[in-house]
Amino acid sequence: MLTDTHCHLFYDDLKDDLKGVLDRANQLGVTRFICVGTNIEDSRECLSIAEENKNIFSSIGIHPHDAKDALDGYITDIYTLMEYKKMVAVGEIGLDYFRNISNLDVQKKVFREQMKVARELNRPIIFHNREADEDVIQILSEYPDVIGVAHCFSSNLDTARVFLDMGYYISFSGNLTFKNSHLPSVAKEIPINRLLVETDSPYLSPVPHRGKPNEPGRARFVAEKLADIYNLSLGAIAQQTSNNATELFRLP
Numbered sequence: 080m081l082t083d084t085h086c087h088l089f090y091d092d093l094k095d096d097l098k099g100v101l102d103r104a105n106q107l108g109v110t111r112f113i114c115v116g117t118n119i120e121d122s123r124e125c126l127s128i129a130e131e132n133k134n135i136f137s138s139i140g141i142h143p144h145d146a147k148d149a150l151d152g153y154i155t156d157i158y159t160l161m162e163y164k165k166m167v168a169v170g171e172i173g174l175d176y177f178r179n180i181s182n183l184d185v186q187k188k189v190f191r192e193q194m195k196v197a198r199e200l201n202r203p204i205i206f207h208n209r210e211a212d213e214d215v216i217q218i219l220s221e222y223p224d225v226i227g228v229a230h231c232f233s234s235n236l237d238t239a240r241v242f243l244d245m246g247y248y249i250s251f252s253g254n255l256t257f258k259n260s261h262l263p264s265v266a267k268e269i270p271i272n273r274l275l276v277e278t279d280s281p282y283l284s285p286v287p288h289r290g291k292p293n294e295p296g297r298a299r300f301v302a303e304k305l306a307d308i309y310n311l312s313l314g315a316i317a318q319q320t321s322n323n324a325t326e327l328f329r330l331p
């Protein structure tokens with residue numbers, strides 16, 4: 080059994096064919112999913128998809144790209160929605176200095192406000208970090224009681240070690256499989272009990288589907304790559320990463 084710990088099932092291509100998407104995933108051994116929100120509205124959609132499907136869980140958060148559009152009172156919405164059983168994390172939250180769609184101060188403010196919610200509720204976070212290592216580390220370190228996952232990890236080994244030391248898990252997506260990626264050499268050094276797999280569907284389709292819209296079943300290819308890197312069976316990687324997901328997100 081594999082768990083795709085990060086997919087955005089509310090996008091039309093996935094949502095409109097959800098049954099097909101889930102069937103294909105099951106055939107590839109991917110049987111549990113966390114649908115990750117990027118703003119209040121799509122987080123609500125994640126929740127309703129999760130409510131209708133036993134093996135789908137949900138998170139709520141404001142993505143750095145959406146930080147500029149966060150309305151007054153959004154924190155209250157997060158508290159309210161986090162009361163649902165199927166809500167397992169605050170995310171995705173974080174910083175994105177690659178695209179800079181929201182200005183830096185707004186990104187940091189909204190990130191910190193949501194870290195406070197996670198601390199208050201004692202729930203894990205799912206964080207996004209693109210070319211913002213230093214500031215992400217700074218903000219995470221201000222909330223030492225919070226743990227969570229570095230989603231779609233793409234930084235270097237030094238940064239991975241800082242996240243690990245702070246208690247975070249490291250999640251790899253399809254970019255682990257890309258030719259000439261530096262990530263396999265980083266993944267090799269991650270303790271196996273802190274590893275997660277994800278697709279970030281519909282983004283980042285792994286080899287051999289690179290460039291096409293992604294779907295959760297392809298977490299399988301990320302897991303196969305990890306099996307290769309660790310010299311373990313796919314079954315062992317599947318079991319370990321799923322156990323890690325259960326532990327971090329307190330899944331049933």
Ligand SMILES: [Zn+2]
Nearest residue numbers: 171207230231
């Ligand atoms: Zn992200």
Ligand SMILES: [Zn+2]
Nearest residue numbers: 085115171279
């Ligand atoms: Zn995402």
